[in-house]
Amino acid sequence: MNHRILAFALGLLAVSGGAMAVEGKWTPSQILELDPQWLHAQGLEVAPETLWSRDGGGLLEAAVRISGCSAGFISARGLLITNHHCAFSILQQHSTPQRDLITDGFLARTPAEELPGSGSRATIPHRVTDVTAEVEAAVPAGADDLARFQAIERKKKELVAACERQESRRCEVATFDGGVRYLLNESLEYPDVRLVYAPPRAVGEYGGEVDNWSWPRHTGDFALLRVYAAPDGRPAARADGNVPYPPKHSFPVAARGVEPDGFVMLVGYPGRTFRSFTAAEMAERAELYYPGLSALYRAWLDLMEAASAKDETARIALADRIKGLENNEKNARGQVAGIRRGHILERKAGSEREILAWAARHQDQAAGAVAAHDELARRVAERRCTWDRDFLLDRMKQGPKPLDLALTLVRWAGEKAKPDIEREPDYQERNRDILRERLERDQKRMHLPTDAALLTDVLARLAALPAAPADSRVPAVEAFVGGTRDRAALRPRVDDLLSHTQVTDLAERKKMFDESAEQLQARHDPLLDLAFGLDAELKALKERNDRFEGAVSRLRPRWQRAVIAHAGKPVAPDANGTLRLTLAHVQGYSPRDGVWMRPQTTVGGVVEKHTGEEPFAVPPALLAAAPQAPRSRWADPKLKDVPVNFLADADTTGGNSGSPVLNGRGEVVGVNFDRVWENVANDFGYDPGVARNVSVDVRYLLWMLETLKGEAARPLLEEMGMAGKAP
């Protein structure tokens, strides 16, 4: 088996004449299934068992999760490296008009100055247990797909609940490829995380949305955090007596950096990919989901951006909502373009035909695979009948914030009345504090005139749904609009509703959070009333989706086992938020005929892009220091300048933000923060020609600290082992 991988890799080498493209977000244990000689030929200089031992655990455990991002320990005193955008919420919490940390950046000169982040939690891997048999056994004989889904969910919750009865545990059952395997991931959750260093926004977000998902890139998307623990090392709520957490493993920082064709590996928690999807499921994404998402978010963004341009209060309130939507909108467009460019649907359909033919000939290795595939295709086709309505209902919480809050309150009131084990996961007791914090934090993110426009938009879209052939109308919306389908005529009704609701009042909302559904109903709050109606639709939608997921859990594993058997070699499972390693090489790419993207950018390039206007306004201190960068100890000898960002062909996705990028010795050479636009559809298939992730070179961070922060940064550089060390 390992020889086949080697032959495959050598074949690629022969074709590309250079560094090898290495597809796969490998689970830690899969690393041990790969040929060690092949890994060495790739550039791995340490024994694979150093990364992950046969008993579980190893250097890779130095990679942790934080705020939906990845991060990595880089000192024995709990220092974490991650992205600027992953630490952004802490900057936001501590920023005031008088002390604008977002704009200025932040450096703690002493441990006492480090800034606690409310809601930021470091999730540190602890133990992994295979629970596949237990989960499968929980499904009663003869269960239909809904019952099957519910039984699996219940079992997963029971396993999580039992796990979390241990102190400070954060547990989850991760599903691999729709149910091929279920693993119970046990983590320790440290809620006392503090900001140590973040660059000015103009560095951390340099290029902003203009450069997002693109290359060449010049973004200092890095930040340093520190995890604190109780004096005995256990997780503890923020307290003055807490001490820096001493991690089991940490990554040394490499001062030497990367160079073209050099081997790198990324470790982190990629969120979700869809490579095990069948062609029918991919077509649904490519033809309905992403184009719909792009159009809807674009419309909302237009409203929000117009408000921000006119009004400073709106700009501040909407900043990170806009950022989130923009990111998703650009991603959606990239998915559509990338799926087309990479002929991903056609390739998927082709390989599926091949596997179907193979499976028909190898019933011993692929029992029921063909039937499973065909049934899955039928279930997907059924979803098209009410696609527009279901899509709008599913997305509406991402638009008008008051509606989002009301829907959360209503659902929470309903769910909390149930026994914990029967609740939806997001509304279980373990998430109570997260929910409450979010309801509070969102007060800063509301801008009523804009939210009125967004709510009008959502209702107008729902009111415009057809009554035939499939009745897509939503009773709660029909009741509210009272036959008014005209957008302009709806707006006064929405304004009236928002002027009478108390959901937008923080104090009242805190009270509502503790009330029962009956108490909420008794308020006769017009927004809560609307939310109750919409919540009923969401529940019905959820039931349809749950039934579909039940079918998937029954069908996909059968099919996917045939796919793996047909491959005859390790197949990396789809990303599912669990710890993964991807192997890569630093290299450029050609996005289109006539253009070659070089794999590295420099401080000189940062200055070259400087216009003085956002998002290309380099802070004066950096601008002044840049001419000396080529003579600093962090300058790359070949580039003759301090490197800023680099490209590699790593197999990444969302959730890999903040992933430490390691060299062959397991030392940190950078932090991953993005993919190039052409590579967004990578979630559906790996295309070696354009599969490029974007990382910030750790030498840019070191140069900035040393050059711009001077003495104040010396303790930090010492902690990273970089004080006075020549690269």
Add this chain to the structure above:
Amino acid sequence: MNHRILAFALGLLAVSGGAMAVEGKWTPSQILELDPQWLHAQGLEVAPETLWSRDGGGLLEAAVRISGCSAGFISARGLLITNHHCAFSILQQHSTPQRDLITDGFLARTPAEELPGSGSRATIPHRVTDVTAEVEAAVPAGADDLARFQAIERKKKELVAACERQESRRCEVATFDGGVRYLLNESLEYPDVRLVYAPPRAVGEYGGEVDNWSWPRHTGDFALLRVYAAPDGRPAARADGNVPYPPKHSFPVAARGVEPDGFVMLVGYPGRTFRSFTAAEMAERAELYYPGLSALYRAWLDLMEAASAKDETARIALADRIKGLENNEKNARGQVAGIRRGHILERKAGSEREILAWAARHQDQAAGAVAAHDELARRVAERRCTWDRDFLLDRMKQGPKPLDLALTLVRWAGEKAKPDIEREPDYQERNRDILRERLERDQKRMHLPTDAALLTDVLARLAALPAAPADSRVPAVEAFVGGTRDRAALRPRVDDLLSHTQVTDLAERKKMFDESAEQLQARHDPLLDLAFGLDAELKALKERNDRFEGAVSRLRPRWQRAVIAHAGKPVAPDANGTLRLTLAHVQGYSPRDGVWMRPQTTVGGVVEKHTGEEPFAVPPALLAAAPQAPRSRWADPKLKDVPVNFLADADTTGGNSGSPVLNGRGEVVGVNFDRVWENVANDFGYDPGVARNVSVDVRYLLWMLETLKGEAARPLLEEMGMAGKAP
């Protein structure tokens, strides 16, 4: 001297490690001053004397001028290769809604089908005579700068008139570097030029304004024309008895094409560059002229584009006016950016300081140079006082077409009353037919509602000029606006004017062309009245400019001789519309940190850009043929596809459009059609890092003819020596 050039070139080679950058638009006779061994090392495979003999004349004479473009003979039967955009006006003349040659392209299957182009003239070089002494001798002792200018102009006209008394001669006295030399260029003008082949606009303008001035490029900007002559070979007006003109020289077509680092040379008629400008003159361009031009044309384009978007008639009428303005506007922006990027002002000032210091020490070689430099700087400074008014007056003919026509009629009426020799060159008898044709042709280019908006804009800008400190108000405008300075209030006055003028009526305009100034005044046509007032301003402006030019003709040669003496090697003079050769190598470039532009694009790249919408709508036949391109005989073995466009570091400017691109054997490998955006400021200084011109590969033309036109194109391919010839 030649050793210094060689050493200089080898120095460059050492720095770049590859192909050499070769600055200079050499005059034909300068080629013989360059070291033949160095030319050979560059890649020239024929003797320099083949290109241009010591007696004058040679292969380079196969390059001719047509419609402001360059072109090259490529057969013994008068076949010319040039750009699509240089043949565009012939396509436009013959296009009707029923027979849309612009959209469909055109191929003459027989000589009888070739389409005559009214107003298209092929200007073929015949003889060059140095007249410097004669011109200088014409200036009377003690003449002030205006008298000096007028004396020189008069002498030039006399020389031209004497020259043109020979049959079918087109003559001009070309001024080199402000007056270092004056050469009388004698050409033969062939007015019977016919269109043989043009691709569809979607090929010839592929990428349109989006790709204009940029790379990567995929434009089939080529066309084939044929020059006809009387049976005895002499120039003759279009007549059925004319025969194909047999040129003295023609360029063979090379089927082998170009490859990276390959040597190429461009021959053509570059229009105007400004490298001999002093720092003060360059600053005027960089700080006032180009920013002003960009802002003004952008405003006019906004008006014209809005009209075109709403109205199909407007779109057709305004198409080439928009194209012209867009080109100029983008150019102006590029000049500003390129001058900044290349630090051209700083470098010029630096080299000027060096030469000033050298000149002060070498009075024997640079007598009066320092004083000349300083006086020139003072004269330039004076022009700033009334810059805004003078700039608007100078540019207004490029905006509203009715005003342009009226100003031309008024000026023509005034000038034609003078003896021919005293007239402004554009209004001499020899240009009567050109003027009349333009007045007729422009009827198609008018769109009254848009022209009303443009005229309002011009008048509003003039009315907004300050009355102090320098009085910039224009009496004719003040009279018309009657104190109304508000743009909206002006519009009804302009509409009223346009509804009462007869200038926009073609029949009346033809009559006006033959009337005297008194007759025009007697018409009491409101637009003519306004034009008379503005014409008086233009005359006063012209006198100020003439005086300045007189000073330049006195001062620049003194300074420039010092510059040349200081260089101690051949210095190519600024482009002035005369025949030049530039040496180059095919090579890519880095427009910015992290990006490398490869030097060639392919048919695959054409398809890759196809969106189905203009300017990226590939014609269906090409789209269908493209997949087979890699297997055609025109495919490049390394690119594995038919090449489309290529980059070289040739030293080009406007007027080089249509320049044949030759290989080291003097064979045509392509046709130049553009420069990259980063290279626009090349007119002020050559920057080897970004000095790149864009050419279409002749193999794209050959492939299109053979693949898309089949049998119909066989005679043409045979004429080019390409029928059945393997590359």
